Amino acid sequence: MDSVNVIAAPALESALVLSGRFQRPLSFDLARLKAYESVQATPFDLRCYTTNRFIRSVEPYRGVRLTTLISEAGLPNSEPVEFKRTVFVAVGHDGYAVTFSWHELFNTPVGENVLIAYECGGRALEVEDGVPILFSGSDILPAPRHVKRLARIEAHVLKPLA
Numbered sequence: 001m002d003s004v005n006v007i008a009a010p011a012l013e014s015a016l017v018l019s020g021r022f023q024r025p026l027s028f029d030l031a032r033l034k035a036y037e038s039v040q041a042t043p044f045d046l047r048c049y050t051t052n053r054f055i056r057s058v059e060p061y062r063g064v065r066l067t068t069l070i071s072e073a074g075l076p077n078s079e080p081v082e083f084k085r086t087v088f089v090a091v092g093h094d095g096y097a098v099t100f101s102w103h104e105l106f107n108t109p110v111g112e113n114v115l116i117a118y119e120c121g122g123r124a125l126e127v128e129d130g131v132p133i134l135f136s137g138s139d140i141l142p143a144p145r146h147v148k149r150l151a152r153i154e155a156h157v158l159k160p161l162a
Contacts, residue, residue, distance in 0.1 A: 016069075016116065016134050017125055019088065020155035023074025030118055033132065036064040040136045059121030060061045061135050066090075066114040067105050069153070075102070076157050085158040090134045093149040098134070113137030116150060 016028045038061045046055040066088075075083035086102040103113035117133040118125055125131035130148025139145055 016150055017152040018069060018073045018155070019152060021076040021157045022070075022155050023076065024072075026068065026073045027071070030131065033064050033116060033118055036068055038062050038119075039115060041066055041113065041117070044137070045143055046143050046146065047141055049141050052141075055143065058072070061115055061117035061133065061137075062119035062122075063115040063117035063132070063135070065112065065121060066116060066134070066153070067111045069116065070105070070155075076155065080123075082157055083158070087156050087158060089154040089156065090145075090147050090150060091152050092134075092147045092156065093151045096134075096147055098145040098147055100136075109137065110138040114145075 008015055015030050015033065017025070018027070019025045040060050043058060045057050045061050047053060048055060070088065076086060084102050088100045088102075088105070089097050090100070091097045100110075100114065105107055105114060113138045114134070117135050120129070120133075125133065127149070132150045134145070134147040134150045136142060136145040
């Protein structure tokens with residue numbers, strides 16, 4: 001099986017699965033996601049990355065920070081600074097995938113604004129709305145890293161060259 005098929009595999013019976021090089025692979029249903037401290041994003045306009053075409057205005061999302069879930073699952077640490085070589089792949093049920101690096105999430109302001117959303121504009125999101133939704137609020141154009149029906153977060157550690 002090639003790595004593309006492994007990454008794009010749908011989540012098991014849960015809203016979200018964290019798997020790969022975590023210390024503790026975890027799964028979260030919506031109730032468990034809502035038990036974490038929530039963060040509210042600012043409203044934004046969703047625009048196409050290639051054409052800058054306006055898609056729609058989005059009211060504030062509410063959800064849990066991705067870094068909170070990653071920290072709970074535990075970062076790889078069998079080698080010195082191994083966690084700093086970790087890349088996270090977020091995959092929707094439709095196979096759409098986006099990436100984040102450890103540095104981006106834990107060493108820049110970007111990580112403070114990457115949410116797994118379950119509410120929008122004060123209203124609980126339903127499956128028809130795309131819950132859970134991964135949203136990167138610090139991106140210049142949020143559309144490319146706006147993943148509806150988020151199925152899994154995969155942790156991959158890049159191997160050193162030598």
